[in-house]
Amino acid sequence: MGGNFADRVIAATRRLGPLCVGFDPYPEQMAALFGPPGSDAIAAFGRALVECCAGRVAAVKPQISLFERFGAQGFETLTGFCEHARAAGLLVILDAKRGDIGATANAYAEAYLGPAPVLHADCVTVNPLMGRDSFEPFVAAAGRMGKGVAMLIRTSNPGAADLFDAQTAEGPLWTRIARLLAPAEARLRGNSEYSSLMAVMGATVPAEARRLREILPHALILAPGYGAQGASAMDALAGFLPGPKQADGRIRPEGGLVNASRSILYPPGAAVAGSRAAWQDIISSAIGAAQADLAAAVV
Amino acid sequence: MGGNFADRVIAATRRLGPLCVGFDPYPEQMAALFGPPGSDAIAAFGRALVECCAGRVAAVKPQISLFERFGAQGFETLTGFCEHARAAGLLVILDAKRGDIGATANAYAEAYLGPAPVLHADCVTVNPLMGRDSFEPFVAAAGRMGKGVAMLIRTSNPGAADLFDAQTAEGPLWTRIARLLAPAEARLRGNSEYSSLMAVMGATVPAEARRLREILPHALILAPGYGAQGASAMDALAGFLPGPKQADGRIRPEGGLVNASRSILYPPGAAVAGSRAAWQDIISSAIGAAQADLAAAVV
Numbered sequence: 001m002g003g004n005f006a007d008r009v010i011a012a013t014r015r016l017g018p019l020c021v022g023f024d025p026y027p028e029q030m031a032a033l034f035g036p037p038g039s040d041a042i043a044a045f046g047r048a049l050v051e052c053c054a055g056r057v058a059a060v061k062p063q064i065s066l067f068e069r070f071g072a073q074g075f076e077t078l079t080g081f082c083e084h085a086r087a088a089g090l091l092v093i094l095d096a097k098r099g100d101i102g103a104t105a106n107a108y109a110e111a112y113l114g115p116a117p118v119l120h121a122d123c124v125t126v127n128p129l130m131g132r133d134s135f136e137p138f139v140a141a142a143g144r145m146g147k148g149v150a151m152l153i154r155t156s157n158p159g160a161a162d163l164f165d166a167q168t169a170e171g172p173l174w175t176r177i178a179r180l181l182a183p184a185e186a187r188l189r190g191n192s193e194y195s196s197l198m199a200v201m202g203a204t205v206p207a208e209a210r211r212l213r214e215i216l217p218h219a220l221i222l223a224p225g226y227g228a229q230g231a232s233a234m235d236a237l238a239g240f241l242p243g244p245k246q247a248d249g250r251i252r253p254e255g256g257l258v259n260a261s262r263s264i265l266y267p268p269g270a271a272v273a274g275s276r277a278a279w280q281d282i283i284s285s286a287i288g289a290a291q292a293d294l295a296a297a298v299v
Numbered sequence: 300m301g302g303n304f305a306d307r308v309i310a311a312t313r314r315l316g317p318l319c320v321g322f323d324p325y326p327e328q329m330a331a332l333f334g335p336p337g338s339d340a341i342a343a344f345g346r347a348l349v350e351c352c353a354g355r356v357a358a359v360k361p362q363i364s365l366f367e368r369f370g371a372q373g374f375e376t377l378t379g380f381c382e383h384a385r386a387a388g389l390l391v392i393l394d395a396k397r398g399d400i401g402a403t404a405n406a407y408a409e410a411y412l413g414p415a416p417v418l419h420a421d422c423v424t425v426n427p428l429m430g431r432d433s434f435e436p437f438v439a440a441a442g443r444m445g446k447g448v449a450m451l452i453r454t455s456n457p458g459a460a461d462l463f464d465a466q467t468a469e470g471p472l473w474t475r476i477a478r479l480l481a482p483a484e485a486r487l488r489g490n491s492e493y494s495s496l497m498a499v500m501g502a503t504v505p506a507e508a509r510r511l512r513e514i515l516p517h518a519l520i521l522a523p524g525y526g527a528q529g530a531s532a533m534d535a536l537a538g539f540l541p542g543p544k545q546a547d548g549r550i551r552p553e554g555g556l557v558n559a560s561r562s563i564l565y566p567p568g569a570a571v572a573g574s575r576a577a578w579q580d581i582i583s584s585a586i587g588a589a590q591a592d593l594a595a596a597v598v
């Protein structure tokens with residue numbers, strides 16, 4: 001898994017499609033299968049999920065807060081999940097949404113991206129509110145290590161309109177964030193035409209995702225909000241670009257990852273599956289359905 | 300330490316002044332005193348610091364990233380630091396700058412503020428970029444638990460101008476953030492005239508801090524940037540309000556905390572102090588100097 005993060009994402013998504021499975025573990029919902037809620041249950045849940053994903057999806061996105069709430073043990077479990085997922089060939093996007101400055105930002109960047117990370121991810125989500133000194137340390141670490149950094153540019157939640165869409169003289173605030181990131185996008189270009197700078201662009205705002213391409217033509221996109229939050233495959237892929245012509249003569253959108261969490265982890269019947277094997281069948285079906293839905297979206 | 304966070308801050312700062320000691324541990328700089336860099340060294344550093352602060356300052360602010368970089372052990376050390384500081388009567392402001400939505404935000408809020416926190420703080424710093432669904436879970440948890448939430452409104456770093464100062468039709472973006480928080484400010488009012496909603500307002504931008512009082516008249520202020528970042532005591536206290544007349548007939552500003560990290564933790568000579576006792580003398584002098592400087596600022 002050497003080389004540039006963007007190149008790895010493009011290679012993986014050409015092979016397996018753009019689905020990224022968000023690992024948001026609520027062990028309370030899965031006690032029948034994985035035991036009493038706690039970090040051990042999350043570890044078992046994560047191992048079973050990785051088995052369903054390995055060789056079938058490009059990436060997984062663990063949500064750090066749901067591990068952190070179990071303290072040091074939760075942190076240990078997250079470390080193990082990331083190792084296990086990477087060993088299974090999955091790209092790991094750590095959903096941490098960190099945002100701080102200077103030495104503090106650098107501590108986060110090195111903890112997640114390396115060298116000698118305490119928690120080995122391929123890419124980490126970052127909150128840019130504090131300005132360029134908050135994202136530069138992550139961009140620098142990503143550049144040094146061949147990793148990625150996924151910057152919040154316009155998220156998919158209802159409250160996102162409060163600040164991201166605030167009108168400034170140059171357009172909505174999110175366009176200002178995107179413009180601030182243009183130098184980082186250029187610095188993190190790989191051998192593919194894409195950059196290891198990812199833009200987190202909600203699948204719920206397809207018009208904004210298309211407009212992003214005017215500002216950051218080479219950024220990878222990480223699109224949350226597909227599935228449970230109501231966005232369609234076409235919406236989720238709105239900011240993607242035409243990929244190469246495929247064997248079947250079709251051209252599919254490429255240039256990023258589409259995240260689905262709840263619709264994959266907690267589909268109907270999963271929590272009451274009679275066995276781990278039955279659970280894995282349900283999860284595998286949910287993965288297959290999302291992938292078929294995304295693959296049907298052609299340019 | 301029951302009751303409302305704002306009331307506890309006002310009681311503590313009337314007694315001890317507004318100084319908050321930011322615990323940004325770089326054990327690499329302190330190896331001669333606290334042993335090889337790692338979480339054990341941070342634990343020893345933290346214990347020695349709490350001894351210097353107990354009964355002398357109102358609050359300490361540990362920076363979570365500098366613990367997290369040592370993984371699960373670092374998390375354990377942070378848990379111990381918070382317990383130790385609270386047991387010594389210090390208010391603990393956890394500098395986490397978390398920002399996420401829904402169940403994720405709730406997981407962070409419960410992990411830090413309780414009930415049954417994994418890491419027991421009195422207040423946690425929060426990043427509001429994702430809008431109201433990102434801060435509501437923290438405000439709700441603070442209200443339930445009598446805790447505080449310190450929202451980034453206008454930080455002290457150079458890059459803060461990039462987004463916080465972006466001009467919108469209603470004024471700079473930071474004023475929009477402040478207005479979004481007005482209902483939370485009202486909900487978290489205590490018996491004092493202050494609210495357990497804290498506004499993080501850089502000591503480096505005193506004009507903005509004064510203007511904040513028109514929007515959030517009752518918010519506590521957490522002012523970073525005093526000392527090493529160059530802001531004076533008068534700048535740091537710009538948004539504070541007149542306190543009660545004191546025995547000496549003077550009126551001192553109140554209504555929040557002024558943070559100093561590097562100038563307290565790493566004053567000249569500290570890293571090469573010949574013994575722990577000599578180190579504690581140096582740190583105690585730095586605390587005394589900052590307190591005298593802040594106390595000299597009268598309304």
